[in-house]
Amino acid sequence: MKRWITLIGFLVIILTVTACSGKDEKATGSSGDWTPEKxxxxxxxxxxxxxxxxxxxxxxxxxxxxxxxxxxxxxxxxxxxxxxxxxxxxxxxxxxxxxxxxxxxxxxxxxxxxxxxxxxxxxxxxxxxxxDYAAFAVSADAKWDNLNDLFEDMKKDPASITVVGASSPGSMDHIQFIQIAKAAGVDVTKIKYVSDQEGGGLTQVLNGSADVYSTGVAETVEQVKAGKIKVLGVSSEERLEGEVIEDFPTANEQGIDATFVNxxxxxxxxxxxxxxxxxxxxxxxxxxxxxxxxxxxxxxxxxxxxxxxxxxxxxxxxxxxxxxxxxxxxxxxx
Amino acid sequence: MDSIEGIITGFQVAFSMQGLLFVLIGVFVGTFIGMLPGLGPISAIAVMIPVTFGMEPTVALVMMAGVYYGAVFGGSTSSILLNAPGISGTVATAFDGYPMAQQGKAGKALAIAATSSFVGGTVSVILLMLLAPILSSVAVSFGPPAYFALMFMGLTLITSLSEGSTIKALISAVIGFMVVTIGIDAQTGTQRFTFGNVNLLEGLDFLVIALGLFALAEVCTLIINRKDLSMDNAHKLGSLKITKQEFKEMRGPMSRQSILGFLLGVLPGAGATIASFIAYITEKRIAKSPEAFGKGSVKGLAAPETANNAATSGAFVPLLSLGIPGSGTTAVMLGAFLVLGVQPGPLLMTDRPEIFWGIIASMYIGNVFLLILNLPLIPYIAKILKIPRPLLISLVIMFSIIGVYAISFNTFDLYMLLLFGVIGFFMRLFSFPAPPLILAFILGGMMEQAFRQSLTISNGSLMIFVQDPLALTLLIIALLSLAFPLIQQIRRSKRA
Amino acid sequence: MFKALNQRISIILLIIAVAYLVMAYQLPAYPYTPVDADVVPKGLGYLLVFLSICLFFAKDSETEEQRSRRNIPLKDIGTLIAVFLFILLYITLLEFLGFIITTTLFIYFCSWFLGYKKHLTNGVVALIFPIFMYITFTKFLQISLPQGLLPF
Known part of the structure; x- marks a missing residue:
């Protein structure tokens, strides 16, 4: 069978090429200056x-x-x-x-x-x-105007408030919220967190499915300008600089001693x-x-x-x- | 009125020399990249972002929009000619496009795809222009319960994808649903069925399964039949002309699916893939001769091709009017906007009307360009089929491998591709249909997440699905569509 | 026993379903959700059990054409397995030897093996095609494919 010879030929060539190619990674001397050579x-x-x-x-x-x-x-x-x-x-x-x-x-x-x-x-x-910093946003017509209002309600009736973010529990959008909420004295084991990985978090807050959107500052700017959502707090130490974002209150200035840096x-x-x-x-x-x-x-x-x-x-x-x-x-x- | 003025400005932008030139460049580059294995709109936009540095934002974005729908368009070629969908939005195109090409009508199949893409693209741009401001509220009206109902409705249509045994179709679907449960569960962070393998944490990519089940399984069949002379039809290009009769057949699907596809595109998270599948199954449901589907039906090809292009324009609604990216592709598109210093959102239409309306207006021209650019090229592209079979087989395998590698950059996924190729081949041998598996894979994952998000929000009460009017309506439609064939059967048996 | 083909397939499916269920029952619980990660998989597992039992008792509804697909000559089975091995080798060595080398070798030998006799055309295609793809991806699109042993 001639064509089986092909198969063998393929194998031989592959193996030869493989064998002839001991990769040599040159270790550079650790003394003195180093500059990349490749x-x-x-x-x-x-x-x-x-x-x-x-x-x-x-x-x-x-x-x-x-x-x-x-x-x-x-x-x-x-x-x-x-x-x-x-x-x-x-x-x-x-x-x-x-x-x-x-x-x-x-x-x-x-x-x-x-x-x-x-x-x-x-x-x-x-x-x-x-x-980059975290921002916590709610719908513009929500009853909360600052983080303390929100956390007060969360302490009273945790089952009525849903937080939405893009990552799964234990990952960034969840943890950044937990970190701030915990500093405010909320029982973190009672926080209801939903993950929407298709970027539907903002949608869910806009249509009222969820209440709080845990996200990055940049993602909120345009919606705030348009008056659709309001940002209750950001996780930076001091106020951010720039149009619109300078108006976002930090958690710190609301008496919550916590920050989160992305x-x-x-x-x-x-x-x-x-x-x-x-x-x-x-x-x-x-x-x-x-x-x-x-x-x-x-x-x-x-x-x-x-x-x-x-x-x-x-x-x-x-x-x-x-x-x-x-x-x-x-x-x-x- | 403001928006009339805006529309006029938009057309001025689009019809300027610069505008025309960059739309042309955009659709050309997009089509080309879209034809390459594994590269769809996401990669096409991502690789073009650096090119736009320093360009005037309006012109740059008009070009990027061209890249986007050009890439969606380009993806259908390999589906039709090789049964190897380059991107997920064109998997359904292969269902009838490939059989048609195998019957020696490759030229016609590509022409039908181009025409229905053009119609889908153009009709949806008209809708976009008229409805964008209104629809932005629809885009956000879908909460998790409504998404669950929508996906559920899609899944109830699954059995209509089968030929023959319904049980086998259902088994395929359940297996597709099982495959999508692999990976980290978004709601709990629990690892499911990953066997501790990091490569499985994010689950399997859709393209791995689609290329395995379709392209590689087809390769196996080609190998077995490689000396079969009756297959020689596939070498023929055939006439490009769409006959009057065929055009009549296309009319229904094209008009319905332009609208449906557009609406599904508007919903964040749904997008071109789901639109093309829903288009295919609804057309099959309502067709007078559903048995022709899957065997090279004109309707079966026109429907998904119309829908995926219409959905592409639909996706611009939440992006432009809300700044919400509804899919991975529009998320990258949003990145392109930001790099150019343009923030899409509710204020875009009033603050930068030349950009908002310029992009929309340019899409009319882009669609025309796509058509005149591609129709003359069809005979050359279809020459691929003239490649001698043994060489073609090797090239299809290579195409699938680059396709997967360009997404994951990982050989693990290539082994998975091979595994699904083998599974796909055995499914063919034992008459298990592959489309239900693919559909359940797409819809199942989203359905599960939406279901569990809803119940977390409602603290476990199922009433949330009844209280939400949208969800309730969709669920009723789903139940009716389940009951409909049963009622028909009972009627028929009574008459007999 | 289990002579009918459907019955044999249904046994295999049943085994898959049970294995899947066993794993689903071992999923760890997550405290903060009404519907945990194991609910849907368990449902799917039982559904597959149910469907495979249905398949066991279902009448064979295959058409003659579908049945004929299974008549593969022994020689072709050998060819299929060989091509499968080709692909396996291609994938395994892809990152090590690089895209151009493996793809060229793969296209040339696989086409030859499948009966393509024009060696010159074959060689030219096998060389030009991967190089074209490689340059398009890495130079124009900035998407890296494995470089392997070649210096570019």
Whole structure:
């Protein structure tokens, strides 16, 4: 049978090519200055178009266009498991100085929910870049005018108030609300939370299915301008700057001592070389200070929040502890 | 009146030299990307965003809109020619488009698809123009109970997708529903049937299942029949001309599904995929000869192609007038708006009428461009079928693999694709229909979530489905459509 | 026993349904919801049990054409399995060897194996097509496909 020879031929060639290709990853000396010698890959652990993807692509664009880094920078999407698939991929790139990734609070939350083997401790934090904050909105004709009114009613009759957000329980939109509500003295185990992943949260508040929409500040601006919803509180420490958002009261000024930051920054694989960490830290600092990136921040409504590797790590550890205790109280930690 | 003035401004924008040029570029790029495996409107818009940097917002957005519906349009080609849907909105197109191409009428099938897309696109833009301000309230009127009722209604139509055994169709549907339960449950965060595998946490992608059950299963059949001479018809392109008789057949589905598709597109979360399936099954339900469906029926091809394009325009209603992205695609589209410094929402129509009406007006022209761009290309595109069968088989396999890889960037999903290819092949051997599985996969997941959201809101009371007038109406329609065939049967037996 | 084809299939389905149900019963409970994550899966499991029992007793309603689909010559079964293995190998090596190398090898050998004799055309298509796709995706659309061993 002649055609079976084809099959064997295919196998032989494949195996030969495979055998002849011991991949040689050169380890760079850890002493002195380090500069990249081959293209850098930035992983967005999500599909095209989301927040992580946008941040990664914009950073790569400015790095290249402003000549901050000479090597090619490619953005690669590794979607799945809310980030878990991408993290598992990076975890396999131990010590590489050419594989970075972008992340935000889910890298702390998702491991605590038992949905990822890897958390922030497994990676090398390089630099945090930007911050965003949570906003809690209700329909414009709702009876509550501030967070305290709302939380008062929640304490009295928790079953009558529904909170809606895009993520599943234990993830960001849920936790940011819980964190503020808990500080206000609400029994967090009685909060009714519905997840609508198709972005229907706003719709549900507008048509009265749900009462409170837990989301990001940027998502509320246009609806507030149009008088459809009102924002009862935001999770930043101080008032935000900018048209409309400067009118949003913080939880702090309403006497609730709690904040929540949706930070976003870059990480490297486990055990990244110190010289490389230093290199990237500096480059991200330059990026953060550049006019081009400032323009991008403004376009997307992001706040500047640079942290270097060391303070970033300390910040993450603190975040983890805080959220861990919240999840413990909810009985959701795994 | 303000809006009349706005509409005039819009047409001025769209008919300017710049406007025309960028609409043309948009639909061309969109069609091209849409034809590539795995790349639908989401990727097409995402990859075009950087191109728009520094462009004048109106022009840039007119182009992006062109990219969007161009990509929806482009996706149908591979469904018809290869039974390999590139995007989820064109899976239903393959049901009758592929059989028609196999009968040597590939040219005609592509022409029907182009024509009905054009009609669906144009009618829905008219509706968009007339109704956008009013419909914005409809878009938000659907709460979780109404969504549940809508999905339930869709599922009751499932048995009409079967040929022969109803039991087998139901089994397919239950299995499709079971497959969609894999992954993290949105309401509780519980991992269901993931076997601790991170790749399963977000569940299986729709395209993995569609390409497996349709494209790879078809590859198996092609391999077995590769020397069968009676299959040679498939090499023929056939005439492009749609006869008067055929056009008559298309008229009904086109007019009904332009409207229905548009309305489903308006609802956040429903979108082109659901619209195209609902279009297909409703047309099959009301057709005089439903047995022709699935065997190359003109109606069966015209219905989903009209609906998916109509739904695309519908999706602009919540996006433009409320700033609510109703689907993954419009979410990325929203990103494109934001990058250009334009915030869609209730104020867009009054603050930036040139953008609001410019985009809508440009869609008329875009649809015309799509038609004149694509009709002359059909003979060349259909040449794909002239590729010798062994080579074509290899290329279809490669197409499916890139298609899945471009979505997940993960070889795990490719193994899943292969698994569903095998399942699809066995389903064919034992006469289990694949469409109910696909439909249950799409509707089931949303139905379960809407059901449980409703009950969380109502603290567990089922009354919420009766108290919501929309939900109640839809549920009654669903029950009637279940009872209808039974009543018919009883009548028939009485007469006999 | 279970001679009829429907009966054998229904036994397989029953096993799937029971396995699915067993897993559904092991799902952990979540305290804050009226309808937990296990309700719908349990319903689906029992529904499949019910339907497979129905199938067991159902009359065979297949047409002659549908039945003839199962008459596959032994040789073709071999071919199917071989192509299946080709695909498996293609997927397994895709990320390691890179998109262009694996796809070229796959198209060339798979087409040849299926009986395509024009080696020159085959070789040209097998080379041009993946390169075209690769460049379109990675250079124009910025969507990365596995680069593998090649330097670009």
């Amino acid at each position: 293209p850098i890959e930035i992983i967005a652990p999500a599909g095209a178009g989301g927040g992580w993807d946008t941040t990664a692509r914009m950073a790569a664009k400015v790095f290249t266009e402003e000549g901050l880094i000479d090597q090619d920078i490619g953005v690669v999407n590794k979607p799945g498991g809310g980030g878990a698939v991408g993290w598992a991929y990076i975890a396999g790139k131990q010590k590489s100085s050419y594989n970075l990734f972008v992340s935000s609070p889910p890298i702390v939350l998702i491991p605590l929910n038992g949905q990822s083997e890897y958390g922030h401790e497994d990676f090398t934090p390089l630099a945090n870049m930007i911050a 930070w976003r920054g870059f990480f490297g694989p486990p055990d990244m070389d110190d010289a490389a960490v230093k290199y990237y830290e500096e480059k991200f600092k330059e990026l953060s200070d550049s006019q081009a990136f400032a323009d991008i921040r403004e376009q997307y409504g992001w706040d500047e929040m640079y942290m270097d590797s060391k303070s970033y790590k300390a910040f993450l550890d603190e975040q983890k502890e805080e959220i861990q205790s919240l999840l413990d109280e909810l009985g959701l930690s795994k």
